[in-house]
Amino acid sequence: MMRVWWILQKIGLLLLLLLLPITGKAAAETGELAAFLREVERAAAEMRSMSCAFTQEKELAMFDQPVVFRGKLDLLRPDRLRWEFVSPVSSILIFKGDSGLRCDGNSPPARFDLQKDPVMRLVARQLWLWLGGEYDRLAEDYHLTLAGDATLLIEPKDPGMAEFISSLTISFNPETHQPRQVEIKEAGGDLTRLTFHDCQLDSDPDEALFSRCDGGE
């Protein structure tokens, strides 16, 4: 698994231009969508922390069968996030401000700096895109549509980005307005589905979870 991050880092050098700036406040569509986004943003702003278990299902043409990974997530606003696969492989990613830590299997923890490590910066942006709650800010670079009850469809405007992600569908818990499921459709029909469950809002996760892979003091 150590090699995964090594390759990821190397390939990341090529990806640095894909890091489209997800900034620039633009007005979202009026009406229902705007109201919904306000609700989601309000809920996100009220929530200080969150801990969830998640399941990731990948249906790729390259795989001979769908692949399921399981893991858990801890999020502490504004900039701490722990993304952990527990099966079938053990792997942990921690983001804390502009720095981070990754642990693969029994390999020693490796620290990284988001400013210097483009691939980790990309990963962080993706995760915050799914979970951050600031969807209104995406309007400049993505088309946002309400695709049903408490479901947001996000489609990239940039054709370059569309080569990788054709759409992103985020289903929210109607009560908490927190993401319940993220479905990423890729060009060519590949699909990634992330389902969050057993979520605890304002769980106040231990600060040590964002400093050490073992989560200890």
Place this chain on the structure above:
Amino acid sequence: MAVSEPPVPSRSELHPPVGRPRATLLRWLLVLLLVLLGLFQALQLQLSDDALDLLPGEAVRGDLALLQRLGLVDRLFLTLTVDPAYYPSTAEARTALQQGVEQAGRAMAASELLVEVFYRLPPDLARNLPRELQPYLPVLLERQDLAELASRLDEEGLARIMEDNFNLLNSPAGMVVKRQVQHDPLGLLPLVLPKFSRLQQEHDGAMVDGFFLSEDRRSALILAESTRSLTNSQGAAEVAGLLQAIMADHLPSGVDWGVVGSLPHTLANYQAVQRDLRLLLPVASVLLLTMLLLTLRDARVLLVLAIPFLAAPVAIAVMGLVHGRVSALALGFGIVLIGVAVDFAVHIYLFLAREEGEPHAMLRRLLRPVSLATLTTAGVFVVLLFSQVPSHRQMATLAFTGILLAVVFSWLLLPTLIDRRPRQPAKWFTPPVVSAWTHRLLVLGLWGALLVGGLLSWPALQYTGNLRVLDAPDDQVLAAEKHFRATWGREGELAFVVAAGATLAEAQEHNFTVYRYLQQHDWPRWQSVAPLLPGPAVQRQRLADWQAFWAARGEDFPERFRQAAGQAGFAPGVFDSFLEWLTTQPGLLEAGTMLAGPLRPLVSMMVRKPEQQGNDRQTAEFLLLTTVELTESHRLPELLALADGHSAITVLANQKWRQQVERLLRHDLAVLTSAAALLLLLLAVLFFRRPRTVLAVLAPVLSALAAMVLFSRLTGGELNMMHLLMGIMVIGLSVDYGIFVVCARGERRSSTTLLAVSICAASSMISFGVLAFAQHPALHSLGITVLWGIGAAWPTALLVSPVLAGNALPAGVAARQPKEEL
């Protein structure tokens, strides 16, 4: 000390200007004809603004010409910096910075004044680069890369690679790298990627969204090359104006900018010279005219000053015929050097205006000192013809011709204008006469002390070949450079290694030799295109290695590979196109492909085609540039050793030029000064024979040299090229003082001569001496040299030379003695 004045004649005793009206007309016609011919020819002259003419030695000039051909002299380094205080968040500050860079960079690229503008790598680089590089991976992988790959391709290794790929695709970044994994499952591209870092090693920082940002992400770098020469003040001002307009129009609030390179230095120097001359030239002119009018009390003195300069057009024409294209600086300085001839005109004027007797007889008496002084002064400039600096040689030609002609013109024209004057020069201007023995001993003692001081200081003289000593960057330029170093972390001195070739392929081979050398000797920081653009011979070798490598893996490798992929969870046939590619015949990577690709902004800065090398295209060579940082452990001599063994490789470094310029300067100073001294000694011995008289003639020169050396020693200053040039001029001036004083025998003529010498010396000190107060180091060097040299030669000519020559007689004795003919 006293001096006796000649009696004022009555109007009836005044002699008319020399010659008959027809002879006068002929003289003027002859001079004006020559001036007109000279003007006509001078107007055809091609002036060059080439700074290379100021440098000694073919090697140094050749190096700097190469630097110009590489475009490095006209390169601009712009730093845009955002002040985070202007924005609510760091992210918004960075966005503003990037917007500013994008807009300013685009505007710069659209201008015809700038080329090779690099402000952002193409946005589609990441998408295109793997696809574009894939066919050329076999020629980019080195043997050690293949060896590393081989260690991973056993059964266990293949299983691990496939497992890693599988996990990578399941990671949050999997969707982005999916295509790359499919096309390059063995990770060949990651083996090549470290070589890309060699494309940008000159500055610390990182590519973020295609922008080159500093470590703290508050600054961004823009590189560009000017199509106007940035060593030319006009071109520099034009480009500076463009940049200011672009930045004013496109930078968001809170984003500031600065530029380093030749541009700000050229402008700062130009402005410093302008500032100095605007203040000092009027001051010098007013002082000079006031001094002349107060002492001579004759408005015709303006003619005395003007006539020698009639020689300028003819001298310029001669200079043009001898040298072809001439440096503008040589022209300016050369005309100033013609000013030396004003001294002769002053002597002629004073004799005609002040001395008793018939003008023809006076001129006959003056012929010997004037012709001797002209010979010695012109001789000194002949010596300068052997300088290693082209502009010095041009100046010498101009000064030599100009002085000869100026003396002839003065000799022909002044007697037609000047008659004996009813009003004598002001009485308060009375040159001293040393009469008492005690005074003589005191004067000789002081003079001896000066000479001993100079002699003792000579061995301790320091020479500097550092071209920056004549540079005058202002505070703004220094602050911008400090900010640049702090932002981009370039503290060490850089050396440029240039590989040349008649074809690009040949240049690539030589460039690869440089790369190999740097790699083998573990040079820590260097920037080169060689790792990504090896020469064709190297590429062919790598292709052979590549094919041998896969042949060694065995025919069953594809099957083993598929098996490992399947076991990791990949679908059958996913990697078939990759396995097929492994067996196809790869092609060579042409430089044109690289230059047309997305990396062009970075690559083009290191590849120079003949058509990009400006007007100085002596040879149609292709040049490839490697930039190397010199460190304590990796020094210049090692690089020079590399270049010594390869004629197509040249090392360019300030350190190297400094050493060469110092050596040449030392050579010029020793050889030219010795030659001038020898020439003066020979002429003095030839004309005066008696050792004591010879010493008297040379006394002002010795004083001038001693004073200049002593001053340099006491102030701890270093001698530069400007000192050398002005030192030669001071020698030429001061030897005349000695000749005129020694040639003057008898109290009455001695008084006129001493007055003439004093006026000449005071004029030179005022004209050049004010430059000692200039802020620009070149002008200051020039002024201080003249001030100290003439400042010592003048009193020596007045006090020491007469004593040594034995004509410093008391007034009473002199009055009783009959006049001696010279």
